[in-house]
Amino acid sequence: MTWIGLGALAVLLALPAVASPYLTTVCTLIFFYGYLGQAWNLVGGYAGQLSAGHAAFVGVGGYTATMLSLEAGLTPWIGMWVGGALAAALGGGIGYLGFRFGLRGFYFVLLTVAFAELLRVITSNVDAVGGALGLYITFTGDPWQFQFQDTRVYYYVALALMVGATLVAWLLERRRFGAYLAAVREDESAAEALGVNTFRVKLLAMVLSSFLTGIGGTFYAFYLFSLQPGTMFGIPLSVEIIIRPIVGGAGTVAGPILGSFILTPLAEVSRLYFGQGGWHGAHLIVYGLLLIGVVLFLPEGAYPRLARALRRRGR
Amino acid sequence: MPLLEVRGLDKRFGGLQAVRGLDLAVDEGEIVGLIGPNGAGKTTVFNLLSGFLAPDGGEVRFRGRSTRGLKPHRLCRLGMGRTFQIVRPFPRLTVLDNVKVGAFARHVRPGAALERARAVLAEVGLAHRVDVPARSLTLPERKRLELARALATEPVLLLLDEVLAGLNPTEIDQIAPLIGRINARGVAILLIEHNMRAVMAVSHRVVVLCFGEKIADGAPAAVAVAPRVVEAYLGADDEARGPA
Numbered sequence: 203m204t205w206i207g208l209g210a211l212a213v214l215l216a217l218p219a220v221a222s223p224y225l226t227t228v229c230t231l232i233f234f235y236g237y238l239g240q241a242w243n244l245v246g247g248y249a250g251q252l253s254a255g256h257a258a259f260v261g262v263g264g265y266t267a268t269m270l271s272l273e274a275g276l277t278p279w280i281g282m283w284v285g286g287a288l289a290a291a292l293g294g295g296i297g298y299l300g301f302r303f304g305l306r307g308f309y310f311v312l313l314t315v316a317f318a319e320l321l322r323v324i325t326s327n328v329d330a331v332g333g334a335l336g337l338y339i340t341f342t343g344d345p346w347q348f349q350f351q352d353t354r355v356y357y358y359v360a361l362a363l364m365v366g367a368t369l370v371a372w373l374l375e376r377r378r379f380g381a382y383l384a385a386v387r388e389d390e391s392a393a394e395a396l397g398v399n400t401f402r403v404k405l406l407a408m409v410l411s412s413f414l415t416g417i418g419g420t421f422y423a424f425y426l427f428s429l430q431p432g433t434m435f436g437i438p439l440s441v442e443i444i445i446r447p448i449v450g451g452a453g454t455v456a457g458p459i460l461g462s463f464i465l466t467p468l469a470e471v472s473r474l475y476f477g478q479g480g481w482h483g484a485h486l487i488v489y490g491l492l493l494i495g496v497v498l499f500l501p502e503g504a505y506p507r508l509a510r511a512l513r514r515r516g517r
Numbered sequence: 518m519p520l521l522e523v524r525g526l527d528k529r530f531g532g533l534q535a536v537r538g539l540d541l542a543v544d545e546g547e548i549v550g551l552i553g554p555n556g557a558g559k560t561t562v563f564n565l566l567s568g569f570l571a572p573d574g575g576e577v578r579f580r581g582r583s584t585r586g587l588k589p590h591r592l593c594r595l596g597m598g599r600t601f602q603i604v605r606p607f608p609r610l611t612v613l614d615n616v617k618v619g620a621f622a623r624h625v626r627p628g629a630a631l632e633r634a635r636a637v638l639a640e641v642g643l644a645h646r647v648d649v650p651a652r653s654l655t656l657p658e659r660k661r662l663e664l665a666r667a668l669a670t671e672p673v674l675l676l677l678d679e680v681l682a683g684l685n686p687t688e689i690d691q692i693a694p695l696i697g698r699i700n701a702r703g704v705a706i707l708l709i710e711h712n713m714r715a716v717m718a719v720s721h722r723v724v725v726l727c728f729g730e731k732i733a734d735g736a737p738a739a740v741a742v743a744p745r746v747v748e749a750y751l752g753a754d755d756e757a758r759g760p761a
Contacts, residue, residue: 378621378630385618388607395567395601397593397622397670 206512207456214361218354226357232466233360234421239446239458240367241414246444247452248371248380249407250387251300252307255314256443258296258321259289259412261434263419265325268337268429271347278348282420289416290409292317297408301401315437322435336430339423348424356425363421364459367414371455383407387453415443438486445489449496451503460505465489518581520545520674520705521566527574528561528729535561537729539575543674548696548706550720550737552713554749557726559709560602563676566707567599568592579674593622598672600663602679602709606651612638612662613647619669634669641665641695657688664692668699675699677708681715689715717741725749 218226238260245251266288267281276284296317300310326334343351350356374380382403385393390400423429433439450461469485476484500507519542526539535558543549551559564570566577568589577584579597587595598619607615616634617627624630638644641661646654651662660680667675677696681689693715700706710716716723717737725733725740727749733740740746 376627378625378627381614381618381621381627381630384610384614385607388610389605391569391589392601392605392607392666393618394569394589395593395599396619396666397590398618399588399590 211365218357223353226353228467228470230353230357230360230425231470232462233357233364234418234425235442235446235466236459236462237360237363237367238415238418238443239450239462240364240371241411241418242443243371243411243447243452243458244374244383244414245404245407245411247447247454247457248374248383248387249404250453251297251404251408252311252444253296253314253408253411254311254437254444255296255316255318255440256412256415257435257437257439258314258318259293259415260419260422260439260443261318261321261325261429261431262289262292263416264423264429264434265331265337265419266416267420268339268423269331271339272337277346278420278424279346282348282417285420286413286416289419290413293412293415294405294409296412297405301404301408315440318435318437318440322431325431325435332429334431336428336434337423339427341427348420359421363418368455368459370410370414375455379403379406384453441489445493447503449492449503451505454503454505454509456509457503457505460508461503464504465492468492519543520547520580521707522578523566523575524578525575526562526565526572526577528558528565528570529573535729536565536572539726539729539731541724541731541734543705543707545673545705546700546703548700548708548719548721550716550723551707551709551726552711552716552723553726556728558729559726560678561729562726563599563678563709567597567676593670593672596671596673597676598667598670598674599676600667600678600680602682604656604659604663606654606659606662608652609650611648612643612651612654615651615662616665616669619666622670634665637665637669640668640698642691657684657692660684660692664695672704674705674707677706677710679709679711681710681712693719713741 217229221229242253242256246253263282263285266285267278270276270281270284271278296314300313305313325331331337341349343349374383382393382398385396385398386400386403393400446461446465447458448461449465450459451457468488472485472488496503521543523539523541526536528536539562551562553559561570565572568584568587568591579592579595584592607618613634616637617630620630620633624633638647641664643658643661643665646658654662664680681692684692689712696706696708696719708716720737722735723737723740724731725746732745732749733743
């Protein structure tokens with residue numbers, strides 16, 4: 203599998219040289235959502251703690267880097283780390299509340315959604331961060347301001363993000379922390395009895411995941427040049443983050459990437475064809491149908507099935 | 518000084534006094550059987566000892582220190598291993614990965630943990646099943662896995678909650694000697710067991726609980742004929758005779 207991954211990476215590195223700008227853009231989105239999915243995967247997939255409000259971290263990261271850039275002239279290359287740190291602090295706070303008081307399953311889902319919605323409502327009503335109209339970034343094409351004339355740069359930045367997060371997941375899987383994440387997901391009491399500090403493990407997973415997601419927020423803001431409370435903190439973005447790893451295979455290293463390669467083009471195509479004439483949002487119907495299909499036929503996601511099929515052919 | 522020392526342990530669930538004033542000691546290298554009729558409070562005692570429940574009163578000392586406020590993972594690191602009456606494998610992880618989680622309690626390096634896990638699996642007789650997901654094991658295999666995981670944490674005291682329950686006599690004859698072998702390496706064992714033949718054969722000492730209270734504590738042969746124990750299991754004499 204490692205060789206397939208490295209081969210695919212080589213192809214993706216060379217692709218912009220021959221691909222059309224549209225394909226480059228679609229791939230950039232695939233990588234970016236793959237990155238967010240991989241970041242979510244650390245806490246939602248490996249540790250099995252279903253955060254359904256990960257948009258909160260995108261929003262905090264994006265707003266932080268943008269505000270620092272607009273108000274203090276700080277380059278987003280540094281601002282993204284500040285945004286990541288603030289997102290991690292928020293993730294730590296939410297995780298502390300949830301895990302200290304033993305919220306599991308739907309209750310943890312509700313807690314995370316509540317925080318994301320809270321931030322959406324707050325940013326909508328605070329004029330200092332743009333209020334409901336949001337913030338706009340003037341395009342200067344200055345790389346120091348995370349702006350690029352050549353869209354292929356965004357492609358490579360997004361690819362680097364996705365590969366980086368995947369490397370983190372790959373490394374964790376092989377270490378004690380990865381084994382502990384899986385143990386927590388499978389059975390918390392049994393994990394405790396075997397010496398796993400389940401509270402600490404879940405909290406660390408949440409902090410790491412929200413940190414990476416917060417860094418993604420900077421890319422999102424400076425790729426779109428605008429931030430609105432609804433797009434940065436809203437439930438639709440949280441759904442976009444979650445659905446890819448679930449379709450691809452939550453708790454697997456390749457799941458979020460595979461999920462993004464399946465779903466992002468699907469969303470693009472349905473936007474393209476249904477975008478006009480009152481069909482706006484048709485891709486959400488496609489998501490719904492796909493999710494039903496995955497739950498019914500591939501409860502572990504697409505990747506575990508694919509890996510088994512490949513292994514069988516390899517024999 | 519005993520390895521484990523319990524004094525005046527109390528636990529209530531609402532109006533039910535599950536454990537009342539329990540004194541209990543386990544010495545190093547000892548095998549102590551904890552028996553009693555259903556609902557006597559045996560599993561509650563295990564949950565109190567291993568940190569899954571907080572006692573309402575009394576004190577537990579393990580290796581000379583109070584365990585008050587210690588979480589289960591801390592007690593595990595201190596050397597107390599436990600199994601669950603209803604086995605709790607990590608269903609989607611392989612047998613080897615299940616045991617590795619336990620081994621990681623003593624070995625941070627993945628390679629060392631792997632080595633330890635393989636050794637333990639060989640010891641409990643699951644070496645041929647290492648790559649199978651735990652959910653596809655049979656019940657006797659799951660019991661062995663439960664034991665292997667606890668052993669992998671390298672305990673000095675092992676709490677075994679009905680590791681023989683649900684097994685047929687042949688399977689019991691295979692697993693029971695394992696308990697003796699683990700003990701022979703210097704691991705003290707406190708075991709809850711319903712199978713009287715096995716518990717009497719393997720234990721150095723037997724403690725009998727009834728309605729949360731200790732009613733007997735001594736050598737297996739002496740406990741088996743103690744009047745209060747016979748009464749607890751078979752009922753009082755006049756009840757047994759029934760109406761004339």
